[in-house]
Structures are given as C-alpha cells and as structure tokens.
Amino acid sequence: MSDDDNKRKAAELAAQKAAEAAKSTTFDHDSDHDDPDAEVIYRKLDPSSPYFLGSNDHSGNMICTVKLNGENYERWARSMRLSLRGKRKWGFVDGSIRKPVNPIYLVDWDAVQSTLVQWIMNSIEENQKNSIPYFEEAKPLWDLLQRRFTVSNGQRQQELKYELAQCKQTATMSVASYFGKLEKLWDEIDNYNPVPACICGMSEEFQKKKDEAKFHDFLFGINQERYGNLRSQLLAQDPLPTLDWAFKAMNQEEQLQKRNAVVKSDAVDVMTFAVQGTNKELGMRKPHVMGNMVFRSGGEIDPRILMYRVCILSGLYLV
Incomplete structure (x- = not known):
C-alpha cells in the first residue's frame, strides 16, 4: 500500500472519529454555539440551568396554593412569582430569558414553556378558565391575566x-x-x-x-x-x-x-359537687330563708347549717 493510500485512510479515520465526537457533544445554553443549521440534540442539562425540569416538575402539578378567582389577582400573582422564582423559571414569564435562535435549544425552550403554561392554568379557578384563550408560551398568558384582573x-x-x-x-x-x-x-x-x-x-x-x-x-x-x-x-x-x-x-x-378560665370552671364544678352532697346529707326540704337565718319547717334554727351560706333563689347551701 502506497503512502498516499495510508494518508487517505488515516484522514478518513480521523474524520470518522471527529463526527462521532460531534454527535456525543453536549452543549450548554450559555455557550456560543449559534449555528442555525445545527442538528437538534437532546442533552442532559445541569440542574442549575433555568431550562432544567426535574423528575417532580410535572405539568399537572399545583405549584401555588392560591387559585385565581378573578378577585384576588395581587395575592395570586405574588404567590406564583415566589413559586416560579424558587424553580428558576420566573425569567421565562417576565421576558428576561429570551427565546433562543439556535434550534439546539428550542426543544428545551418548548418543554419549559409548555410546563409553565400548564402550571399557570392549573392555578386558575375553573369558572375563569373558559374565558382564557389558548397559549403556547407563558409570557403572553401572564400579560393577559395581568391586564384583565389588575385593579388600578x-x-x-x-x-x-x-x-x-x-x-x-x-x-x-x-x-x-x-x-x-x-x-x-x-x-x-x-x-x-x-x-x-x-x-x-x-x-x-x-x-x-x-x-x-x-x-x-x-x-x-x-x-x-x-x-x-x-x-x-x-x-x-x-x-x-x-x-x-x-x-x-x-x-x-x-x-x-x-388557663384562668379553665381553673375557674374546675373550681365551680367542685363547689357544685360539694353543695349537692351537703344538701343530700342534710336530707331536708328546701329551707325557709329569712335574711341570713335558715329555719326548719318547725321554725327552729338548724345548727348544722349555720356554717353555710344559702342562695336566696335556689335554696342551695353554699360552701
């Protein structure tokens, strides 16, 4: 085999290795690969990237505990902003993260936008959803809700x-x-x-x-x-x-x-129990009361009850 053949085969092998390396290359969204003709590649994203969607970031999730009912926009919007910032997604809603030109990133952009639209719609009451048109991206949906429900x-x-x-x-x-x-x-x-x-x-x-x-x-x-x-x-x-x-x-x-109310209630219960026991022990009918003097039916003072105070209305002996 001539030297030219060897050189040609070596060049073909090098080109093949370079093509394989290019196919396995992963790009970061912050890199400078802006070739509009680049092939769309599904990549493993860094968790710190705003484009990253974790295993728990389902489109059916409720990320906001407040649901928009048409009268609570400010409270709802504040809660949604906090939730989206916690997931590094607020930039897609306020427009600070712009739609990429490079097709390499469009797959991730579409995935994030679809998820955001679903999250926003999930946080709106059913009676309000019927009046909201279809959106594929989060920012125009957010802007519409802001115009419609914001009070001056x-x-x-x-x-x-x-x-x-x-x-x-x-x-x-x-x-x-x-x-x-x-x-x-x-x-x-x-x-x-x-x-x-x-x-x-x-x-x-x-x-x-x-x-x-x-x-x-x-x-x-x-x-x-x-x-x-x-x-x-x-x-x-x-x-x-x-x-x-x-x-x-x-x-x-x-x-x-x-605590004081509980203690007072317990004291009243104890006093009531003691009074009821005293009345039962004396075995008397309701006494006749004249001022502070308590008489039996025969008219004499009962010495056993001189130590008790008597309720004028109920006739019960009070300890």
Whole structure:
C-alpha cells in the first residue's frame, strides 16, 4: 500500500472519529454555539440551568396554593412569582430569558414553556378558565391575566386602607387569626409601596416607619374588653416595642386568660359537687330563708347549717 493510500485512510479515520465526537457533544445554553443549521440534540442539562425540569416538575402539578378567582389577582400573582422564582423559571414569564435562535435549544425552550403554561392554568379557578384563550408560551398568558384582573393602583389602595381601618378582632377571634388578617392586608399594601433600595440608610428608616404604623394598626383593632389593659401598657412604653413583641405579649395574655378560665370552671364544678352532697346529707326540704337565718319547717334554727351560706333563689347551701 502506497503512502498516499495510508494518508487517505488515516484522514478518513480521523474524520470518522471527529463526527462521532460531534454527535456525543453536549452543549450548554450559555455557550456560543449559534449555528442555525445545527442538528437538534437532546442533552442532559445541569440542574442549575433555568431550562432544567426535574423528575417532580410535572405539568399537572399545583405549584401555588392560591387559585385565581378573578378577585384576588395581587395575592395570586405574588404567590406564583415566589413559586416560579424558587424553580428558576420566573425569567421565562417576565421576558428576561429570551427565546433562543439556535434550534439546539428550542426543544428545551418548548418543554419549559409548555410546563409553565400548564402550571399557570392549573392555578386558575375553573369558572375563569373558559374565558382564557389558548397559549403556547407563558409570557403572553401572564400579560393577559395581568391586564384583565389588575385593579388600578389608586382604587385598590383606597380599598385596602378601608379594609385595614375596618379590621377588628371579634370576641371569638384568636390573636393569631386577627394578626393573620392584618398581615394579608399589609403584604398587599407593601406591593404598592415597596421599600426603596439604597445605601444611604433611608431604606432602614422607611422600613422602621412602616413597622411602627403596623404596630399601631395591630393595637387599634385589638379587642378592648379582653386586652385593653395590656394595650395601654404597650402604648405607654418609650420607645415603643416592636410589632413582634406586641404580638407575643398579646398571645401570651390570651393563653393566660384561657388557663384562668379553665381553673375557674374546675373550681365551680367542685363547689357544685360539694353543695349537692351537703344538701343530700342534710336530707331536708328546701329551707325557709329569712335574711341570713335558715329555719326548719318547725321554725327552729338548724345548727348544722349555720356554717353555710344559702342562695336566696335556689335554696342551695353554699360552701
């Protein structure tokens, strides 16, 4: 075999090895492979990639506990944003991750978009789904829901301030339940008035003022009959305690009142049992009462019951 034949065979073998290596190559979405004629290759993605879908990321999952019913858009949108950010998928919804030009990445893009559309639709009440057109990508679907269900800022802020002023703790409402109602209103209000990001220290001062306003909101609506004394004590402190401290104090007072009520109830039960036993022991008919004197039917004072107080209405002997 001539040298030319050997060289030709060596070149063919090298070309074959190069082709096999190219077929097994995996590309990252952040790399610079932008050949529009490249063959679509199914690749194993890194879990840190936003395109990665784990074994638990089924399209039928409910990733948000709040379902959009047409009247709770702000709360629903906030919950969905948190869930999607936790899965590194929010960039596909807000548009910060753009559709790739390279066909190599289109398979992963389509897979993520289909899953996101399903996740969003799964979090919408059935009576609202009928009015939503078909979408293949998440961003136009999200934009439609935002346009359709967002209430104007001014109107919604007025509604929230009114609801906050009317939020009161009822006689049967626990401190935790009352505080939870306030927190939902505060969270939505904070969406319209976020703390400015700066390094000059003004953001800390702004947050401090907001926390102080929440402290007064909490005490303003607290049940005055049950917690009025503690409320006055907290307001008299200088400087004012934090909101968390006020909640802790009110919660402890609630638990103390519950324990005292149980002890009092037990004491009444014991007293009732003792009185019933005393009446049975004496074996007497309902005595005749005149002032603080207790007489038998014959008119004489019963010496055995001088040590007891008698209920004027029931005639029972009280220990």
